[in-house]
Amino acid sequence: MKRSTLLPALLPVFRSALAATALCATAFAAQASVLILGAPAQAGGLADVQSKIAATGVVSGVVDVFNVATGTPTLAMLTAYDAVLVYNESATVPFASALQLGNVLADYVDQGGGVVEAGLSHATAAFKGMQGRFITGNYDVFNTSNNQNSCGGLGQVIRSDSPLMHDIASFNGGMSALCYRLTAKAGAEVVAQWSNGQALAGYRMDHNGVVVGLNIFPTSSDASPGGWNPASDGALLMANSLAFAAGELPEPGSLALLGIAALAAGVAGRRRTRAVQAAA
Template sequence: MKRSTLLPRLRTTLAAAALCATAAAAQASVLILGAPVQAGGLADVQSKIAATGVVSGVVDVFNVATGTPTLAMLTAYDAVLVYNESATVPFASALQLGNVLADYVDLGGGVVEAGLSHATSGFKGMQGRFVSANYDVFNTSNNQNSCGGLGQVVRSDSPLMRDITSFNGGASALCYRLTAKAGAEIVADWSNGQALAGYRMDHNGVVVGLNMFPTSSDVAPGGWNPSSDGALLMANSLAFAAGELPEPGSLALLGIAALAAGVAGRRRARAVKASAAAVTMA
């Protein structure tokens, strides 16, 4: 009896669909929204993340100490990293920034929050609907000095911890005394027991919390040690928030195709909504 060629053809078709869908969805572009203290701070974060090769699209920067991005600007990207580093160089408007980030997540955008943005409003942390409506991962708090480096990894299977073998917070090793909000999950801790990384997926977009300052010791005295995996932790977080897919082979081909198509669809929907909003405002 002649062997049927239906199943091999079906597998080939699914493989092609998966590859096409992955190619359409995997070019994730990200925007770094930083309020740096040091000259070259934004460029340091940008170059470190880009050098990991984890983010497949462009890595752009915007200084949120001097301005606040519009929703239309944010929707050109799949995920953003937002942070500030000192109460002396705060966000241009913590209120407006928090509101527009919440709007962005509502449209399916991913947010990675880091640095001083986790602080209370008195210390120039994030404000607006992003905090008041519980989009953020952590309850705001004040700083904890000398947190050390990577401690307990609570979820070693998390995409945030992919290929992470070490993290050294540097001479300062600043972090914040943070606890997870309801709906969020802690992935890893600092060596002093404070939360280092967590996420939540109960909104339209993924939100990741990183209890670290993104600028490395190459620019910021006392910053995280660039010989450790700080850049990879930030890049993994952005890729996860952006909906980047796991490697082929870790899911069934049909599952990869479906997930990739869903990610691509959400990106197209954000672009359409942003265009419609721009037309309405005009």
């Protein structure tokens, strides 16, 4: 029987696929740790966000908190984590230093760290939003705004294949349902909208680290009157965003095997780099 010449030709492809699968599994098995950088308006707000995100099981490592109303983390502190969620919720409880925080977050992204920005940090400096190089260097996803709407809940999902929206069946903004009239910056993409048409979630990947923008206030109604309804998928939206920013979920369109392998290799490399920097 004549031996087929097709199989030998495909063997390198099979080997590459198997190697990619192994690499992907190795990198994605590594636990991602995240830090919540919150300036909560309500007592118990940080604990509420922490417990809600941890309970989803999406983030495989630790979920720590740091109150950025009373201090600003150092770059050395941030590099111990794969991604951070940063937000404030009231102009009466601002960031301890919006300028220093914005600068250190930009440095963190430069080193491959992932950032999820939410809440009042999307506002202008006059209304206690984020400042520093994170804004001036266009690391943020949305153009800043001071205009709030009562936005309702989950509206159009523009990118149903986005990891940010994985298993998101509903989102109810609660009695207040506060959001901002935001537009995506150049280089960013909106993946979902509120029911009133305002941007709900988006991301950008044109820096060394992934940056996600969530146009929500992270504390639920369990700790903040008028907050998002915990019976909906607000916690999962934040957890998905952190996992994506940390590199645990592939970006849309990267589900081809070699695409995932490349992403996994990058994540593993960034984690090793940050581990060395943190130990130095």
